[in-house]
Amino acid sequence: xxxxxxxxxxxxxxxxxxxxxxxxxxxxxxxxxxxxxxxxxxxxxxxxxxxxxxxxxxxxxxxxxxxxxxxxxxxxxxxxxxxxxxxxxxxxxxxxxxxxxxxxxxxxxxxxxxxxxxxxxxxxxxxxxxxxxxxxxxxxxxxxxxxxxxxxxxxxxxxxxxxxxxx
Amino acid sequence: xxxxxxxxxxxxxxxxxxxxxxxxxxxxxxxxxxxxxxxxxxxxxxxxxxxxxxxxxxxxxxxxxxxxxxxxxxxxxxxxxxxxxxx
Numbered sequence: 243x244x245x246x247x248x249x250x251x252x253x254x255x256x257x258x259x260x261x262x263x264x265x266x267x268x269x270x271x272x273x274x275x276x277x278x279x280x281x282x283x284x285x286x287x288x289x290x291x292x293x294x295x296x297x298x299x300x301x302x303x304x305x306x307x308x309x310x311x312x313x314x315x316x317x318x319x320x321x322x323x324x325x326x327x328x329x330x331x332x333x334x335x336x337x338x339x340x341x342x343x344x345x346x347x348x349x350x351x352x353x354x355x356x357x358x359x360x361x362x363x364x365x366x367x368x369x370x371x372x373x374x375x376x377x378x379x380x381x382x383x384x385x386x387x388x389x390x391x392x393x394x395x396x397x398x399x400x401x402x403x404x405x406x407x408x409x
Numbered sequence: 410x411x412x413x414x415x416x417x418x419x420x421x422x423x424x425x426x427x428x429x430x431x432x433x434x435x436x437x438x439x440x441x442x443x444x445x446x447x448x449x450x451x452x453x454x455x456x457x458x459x460x461x462x463x464x465x466x467x468x469x470x471x472x473x474x475x476x477x478x479x480x481x482x483x484x485x486x487x488x489x490x491x492x493x494x495x496x
Contacts, residue, residue, distance in 0.1 A: 271428050275482050278435045282475040285442035289461075289468040292449050296458035350454075388455040409456040 309334055309344065309395070310402045318360045322347065325393055325404045332393050333358060333365070334402070335376055342402055344393030345379050351386040365390065424489035431478045431485075438471045445471075 309323045309332075321334045323344075331347040335358050345365065347355050354369035364382060365374040372384030379390035394406035449464035 271425070271432065272482065272486055275428065275432050275435065275479055278432065278439055279472075279475045279479040282435065282439055282442055282472045285439070285446050286465075286468045286472040288446045289449055289465040292446075292453050293461040293465040296453060296461035299458055387451055409454075 304404075304406050307404045308401045309393075309404050310342070312397065312400045312402065320358045323404075326407065331355065332404075334393075334395075335365075337376060342395055342397075343376060344395050344404060345374070346391040346393070346407070348390075349386060350381075350388040350390060351384070356390065421489055424485050427485045428482050431482045435475050435478050438475050442468055442471050 304326045307325055309325065310321050315321050315334070315336045317336050317339060319336055323332050323334060324330055325332050325344075332344055333347045333356065334342060334344045336342050345356070349356050349367040349369065349372055351367065351370055351372050354367050356365045356367045356372075356374065358364075358376065359366045362373075364376055365379070367373070367384065367386070370385050372386040373382040374380065374386070374390050375382050379392050381387065381389060388409075392408045393404050394408060396403050396405055445464050445468050449460055452458075452460045
């Protein structure tokens with residue numbers, strides 16, 4: 243087993259701690275520089291990954307799904323539903339007699355569930371106090387930097403149908 | 410206390426100063442790159458794909474500058490070691 247044998251005749255401790263005490267700071271700085279450059283390369287690769295994802299992005303198609311009946315919820319009331327998949331929780335708010343709005347219930351900051359506050363007429367995230375406008379889902383206050391994805395709704399007869407998601 | 414101008418610093422001290430300067434520049438560029446990555450990711454998740462290309466180009470340029478600085482540090486290090494007679 244030649245490859246298992248140590249190549250140097252120095253003692254093992256000298257091989258493992260090969261840096262002289264006086265040079266310790268010097269070598270550490272060089273190693274840190276190398277580490278920083280590798281991190282910079284990692285950041286560049288991350289940006290390339292986003293570029294590739296953007297280049298090959300295909301807009302998803304969403305199914306049509308009945309989420310509520312007209313008059314099912316009172317004015318100022320809410321109903322929770324899932325759209326487009328069973329894991330995507332959304333919130334439907336009846337803001338006026340003939341007006342309903344739907345948003346993803348997942349906060350764009352750290353994915354906590356938002357709820358509708360009737361007193362302040364806004365969607366609130368209880369985790370970090372992120373507030374969203376109920377009119378268009380835009381950020382009113384707090385750490386979220388993006389608006390809530392909006393569920394496009396259509397009134398069809400006596401039903402409210404979700405047809406699309408706008409991010 | 411000020412140092413007289415005619416005293417030349419030892420090569421190792423000069424090398425350390427150069428390396429510290431290069432490291433500082435790399436650290437600043439790295440902070441900008443981290444911000445650029447988070448901003449590009451935020452735009453991507455927000456459905457805006459137009460900012461991905463300029464972000465990738467700027468990030469690549471900054472990486473090349475960092476790599477150039479690393480080569481500079483490596484050269485300075487070799488010179489210092491040659492002058493000091495170290496391995």
